[in-house]
Amino acid sequence: MVRSLFTLLIAAAVQIDARATGRNAVVVDSSSVASSDYDYIIAGGGLAGLTIADLKVLVVEAGPFDGQEDGVLVPGDYNPSPYFWYNTISAPIAGLLNQVFFVIAGKVVGGGSTINAMFLHRPAAEEMASWEALGAKGWGYSDLLPYWKKSETFSPPNAAYAAAHNISYQDSIHGTSGPIHSSYAEYDYPGGANFWTAGLSIGQKKAKDINNGDAVGLFNLLRALNPKTGTRSYARTEHYDRVKATRPNYSILPSTLVSKVLFKNKKAIGVEILDPATNIKKNVTAKREVVVSAGGVFTPQILQLSGVGPKALLQSLGIPVVVDLPGVGQNFQDQSSLAINYNYTNPIMPNTDSLVNNVTYRAEQEAIYNATRKGALTLCASTANQAIAFSLQNATTDYASIIAYAKAQKPSDIYPNGTHPTVLAGYAAQRQQQYAQLASPGSPIASVFWNTGSTTTIYMLRPLSRGTINIVAPDVTVPVSLDFRTLSDDTDLKMTLAMFAKNREIMKQPSMKVLGPTELTPANGATNPAVVETALRGSIQPSNAHQCCTTPMMKLEYGGVLANDLTVYGTSNLSVAGVSTFPLTVGSAPSSTLYAAAEKAADLIKKRNGT
Ligand SMILES: Cc1cc2nc3c(=O)[nH]c(=O)nc-3n(C[C@H](O)[C@H](O)[C@H](O)COP(=O)(O)OP(=O)(O)OC[C@H]3O[C@@H](n4cnc5c(N)ncnc54)[C@H](O)[C@@H]3O)c2cc1C
Ligand SMILES: *[C@@H]1O[C@H](CO)[C@@H](O)[C@H](O)[C@H]1NC(C)=O
Ligand SMILES: *[C@@H]1O[C@H](CO)[C@@H](O)[C@H](O)[C@H]1NC(C)=O
Numbered sequence: 001m002v003r004s005l006f007t008l009l010i011a012a013a014v015q016i017d018a019r020a021t022g023r024n025a026v027v028v029d030s031s032s033v034a035s036s037d038y039d040y041i042i043a044g045g046g047l048a049g050l051t052i053a054d055l056k057v058l059v060v061e062a063g064p065f066d067g068q069e070d071g072v073l074v075p076g077d078y079n080p081s082p083y084f085w086y087n088t089i090s091a092p093i094a095g096l097l098n099q100v101f102f103v104i105a106g107k108v109v110g111g112g113s114t115i116n117a118m119f120l121h122r123p124a125a126e127e128m129a130s131w132e133a134l135g136a137k138g139w140g141y142s143d144l145l146p147y148w149k150k151s152e153t154f155s156p157p158n159a160a161y162a163a164a165h166n167i168s169y170q171d172s173i174h175g176t177s178g179p180i181h182s183s184y185a186e187y188d189y190p191g192g193a194n195f196w197t198a199g200l201s202i203g204q205k206k207a208k209d210i211n212n213g214d215a216v217g218l219f220n221l222l223r224a225l226n227p228k229t230g231t232r233s234y235a236r237t238e239h240y241d242r243v244k245a246t247r248p249n250y251s252i253l254p255s256t257l258v259s260k261v262l263f264k265n266k267k268a269i270g271v272e273i274l275d276p277a278t279n280i281k282k283n284v285t286a287k288r289e290v291v292v293s294a295g296g297v298f299t300p301q302i303l304q305l306s307g308v309g310p311k312a313l314l315q316s317l318g319i320p321v322v323v324d325l326p327g328v329g330q331n332f333q334d335q336s337s338l339a340i341n342y343n344y345t346n347p348i349m350p351n352t353d354s355l356v357n358n359v360t361y362r363a364e365q366e367a368i369y370n371a372t373r374k375g376a377l378t379l380c381a382s383t384a385n386q387a388i389a390f391s392l393q394n395a396t397t398d399y400a401s402i403i404a405y406a407k408a409q410k411p412s413d414i415y416p417n418g419t420h421p422t423v424l425a426g427y428a429a430q431r432q433q434q435y436a437q438l439a440s441p442g443s444p445i446a447s448v449f450w451n452t453g454s455t456t457t458i459y460m461l462r463p464l465s466r467g468t469i470n471i472v473a474p475d476v477t478v479p480v481s482l483d484f485r486t487l488s489d490d491t492d493l494k495m496t497l498a499m500f501a502k503n504r505e506i507m508k509q510p511s512m513k514v515l516g517p518t519e520l521t522p523a524n525g526a527t528n529p530a531v532v533e534t535a536l537r538g539s540i541q542p543s544n545a546h547q548c549c550t551t552p553m554m555k556l557e558y559g560g561v562l563a564n565d566l567t568v569y570g571t572s573n574l575s576v577a578g579v580s581t582f583p584l585t586v587g588s589a590p591s592s593t594l595y596a597a598a599e600k601a602a603d604l605i606k607k608r609n610g611t
């Protein structure tokens with residue numbers, strides 16, 4: 001039983017060399033890999049990398065296979081920390097009182113999809129129209145709609161349950177037979193209804209389907225949850241395990257770094273890999289194309305190490321310049337968040353805290369989960385179901401003055417001195433798009449989630465600030481210099497303050513007031529603006545692990561790195577896939593759009609290679 005032995009070995013997260021003798025995909029090791037030949041090499045076996053691996057490929061992934069443990073598979077047992085990269089600490093962030101932060105990203109087969117919070121949430125159609133205006137033609141909402149459908153199997157909720165829980169969805173925008181399962185958890189903490197009612201009482205409307213391109217209003221979270229098994233549906237299970245028995249042409253090399261892309265002139269011919277266990281480097285050849293899909297942080301690192309990036313940076317490190325692309329690693333965006341904690345005189349039980357605090361409740365829920373694959377353990381830990389996405393107009397009556405303030409900022413004052421003129425030109429063009437989005441009732445700037453227990457979280461979705469990612473040595477094992485530059489445009493602080501006030505308004509509505517909330521951290525109920533501002537600067541998290549946009553698909557004169565077919569300007573046989581390709585961050589969460597974008601990427605790659 002070769003197959004079960006194979007599965008067992010993977011389950012033990014052991015790196016093995018199962019040479020291609022049959023019809024299976026193979027897990028290779030770095031000693032055998034160089035002698036094989038591949039059409040395609042995918043650098044980074046994360047969400048996008050595994051999704052496009054529908055080719056004769058070698059996937060090289062820095063992290064191991066996960067062990068199929070509960071911390072990965074059972075949403076309520078969520079435990080991502082074994083699979084984080086731990087190598088990168090940010091530069092001090094001036095806007096956040098000079099604090100530094102660990103950079104959170106997945107280092108595991110499946111990348112972020114293995115350890116993320118499972119939310120499937122598409123952006124507004126008008127945000128994607130902005131991508132197109134910046135150079136990503138063919139990546140609008142309607143262009144991606146067939147790929148969203150192709151990427152997912154949507155299981156509608158039970159009709160009576162949906163009606164009782166205000167779940168609203170449109171079958172027409174969802175897929176019925178794609179690899180990734182999407183569903184609503186059929187368990188609701190009772191407090192969720194109070195939050196929903198508070199949302200209605202401040203005048204917000206229920207979204208028809210938050211994923212239909214009109215992305216504001218009240219909604220229930222759609223999750224990457226297999227409703228039959230109650231487990232996470234992700235790139236490793238759906239784009240590797242599901243196909244491995246029938247894919248002899250699919251090789252994967254875990255726990256190995258791609259240290260650079262190899263070029264002959266400007267043509268990518270393969271990659272150099274580094275086995276961190278032995279420190280041995282090797283070259284592996286790709287006959288048709290190298291696809292870099294190492295995520296928002298590491299894709300620009302690999303390109304810069306390979307001589308594709310800002311010329312001055314490369315020259316200062318003695319790296320031969322293959323193509324001078326000033327935009328690589330610039331245009332860095334993420335979504336900051338702010339957690340606000342409460343104490344209640346009349347908490348509503350059970351809530352997400354009960355799973356941790358109440359052993360009786362935990363045992364009850366485990367028994368339900370074990371017997372039916374339903375219950376509280378189908379919700380990713382400490383998340384409830386309800387959320388509200390706000391346009392700026394619905395966040396604050398001050399919206400016109402915030403937009404005026406944004407328009408008065410100079411792009412060159414936001415970026416570091418010396419930023420390349422094309423990067424500044426692209427940023428100026430992005431800001432024009434963003435002003436229109438800020439003025440629009442259909443573009444979300446933030447979303448608010450109450451976990452039904454101690455914590456409300458505000459996610460800021462439309463930052464005007466920009467960060468940078470630059471290598472500091474010609475060596476893949478040396479962490480990059482990563483500067484979030486959160487709140488480098490004060491407009492972002494103004495928007496966060498507006499959302500903080502909006503959340504206070506939510507908590508004052510009758511349905512939330514019944515809990516008897518006392519606001520604790522970060523501001524302890526303070527109303528003095530200077531006190532509130534300092535409290536926020538001290539507690540905003542710069543990242544929701546949605547690092548993006550660092551090799552953007554934009555016009556070259558805008559500091560773009562990729563043409564609208566994902567190929568790298570100035571090179572041949574080299575492309576990029578994944579979250580680094582977005583011109584602007586999505587006003588939602590990236591993974592749903594990434595699955596669709598990777599399906600489109602696979603089509604583009606096959607088309608240009610005639611396969
Ligand atoms: C903790 C967490 C929670 C999140 N929650 C959500 C959520 O609820 N909803 C949502 O939509 N999104 C969420 N995200 C974000 C989402 O998962 C990512 O945006 C997405 O995974 C990015 O896909 P990608 O393929 O571009 O990159 P990744 O999925 O990050 O894949 C990149 C891969 O490349 C590998 N790699 C990097 N460098 C090298 C190298 N030199 N050589 C070889 N391999 C390399 C990495 O190890 C990684 O596996 C979350 C992310 C995290 C980390
Ligand atoms: C990969 O293998 C599968 C199964 O044998 C086959 O259908 C597919 O065409 C192959 N793809 C390539 C690019 O060789
Ligand atoms: C559903 O919406 C109604 C109002 O339309 C509200 O009374 C009820 O509490 C909500 N329930 C949930 C679970 O959101």
Ligand SMILES: *[C@@H]1O[C@H](CO)[C@@H](O)[C@H](O)[C@H]1NC(C)=O
Nearest residue numbers: 202203204391393394395441
């Ligand atoms: C939300 O925005 C829309 C469009 O601008 C407006 O008509 C509506 O009154 C706003 N509602 C609230 C509660 O702010």
Ligand SMILES: *[C@@H]1O[C@H](CO)[C@@H](O)[C@H](O)[C@H]1NC(C)=O
Nearest residue numbers: 262263264272281282283284
């Ligand atoms: C890998 O390729 C590069 C460039 O083509 C070459 O300089 C280098 O020596 C090769 N390394 C090995 C280990 O073959």
Ligand SMILES: *[C@@H]1O[C@H](CO)[C@@H](O)[C@H](O)[C@H]1NC(C)=O
Nearest residue numbers: 267287288289572573608609
């Ligand atoms: C990549 O290079 C090969 C060999 O030189 C060539 O046949 C192929 O067409 C190239 N692919 C693309 C997309 O240019």
Ligand SMILES: *[C@@H]1O[C@H](CO)[C@@H](O)[C@H](O)[C@H]1NC(C)=O
Nearest residue numbers: 342343344345346518519520
């Ligand atoms: C929270 O409330 C409880 C009971 O109402 C009280 O005992 C406790 O001291 C409060 N905690 C804080 C941090 O205010």
Ligand SMILES: *[C@@H]1O[C@H](CO)[C@@H](O)[C@H](O)[C@H]1NC(C)=O
Nearest residue numbers: 349350358359360361362364
């Ligand atoms: C703990 O959970 C049990 C079972 O659901 C419940 O009966 C009990 O009231 C809970 N205890 C507290 C303190 O909430």
Ligand SMILES: *[C@@H]1O[C@H](CO)[C@@H](O)[C@H](O)[C@H]1NC(C)=O
Nearest residue numbers: 363364365366367368369370
């Ligand atoms: C549920 O199943 C898990 C894993 O099989 C087991 O560890 C746990 O004890 C079970 N819980 C209950 C309450 O049956």
Ligand SMILES: *[C@@H]1O[C@H](CO)[C@@H](O)[C@H](O)[C@H]1NC(C)=O
Nearest residue numbers: 412413414415416417418419
């Ligand atoms: C950037 O340049 C401006 C004006 O040229 C100067 O005032 C400012 O101090 C510089 N900032 C840094 C960080 O060097």
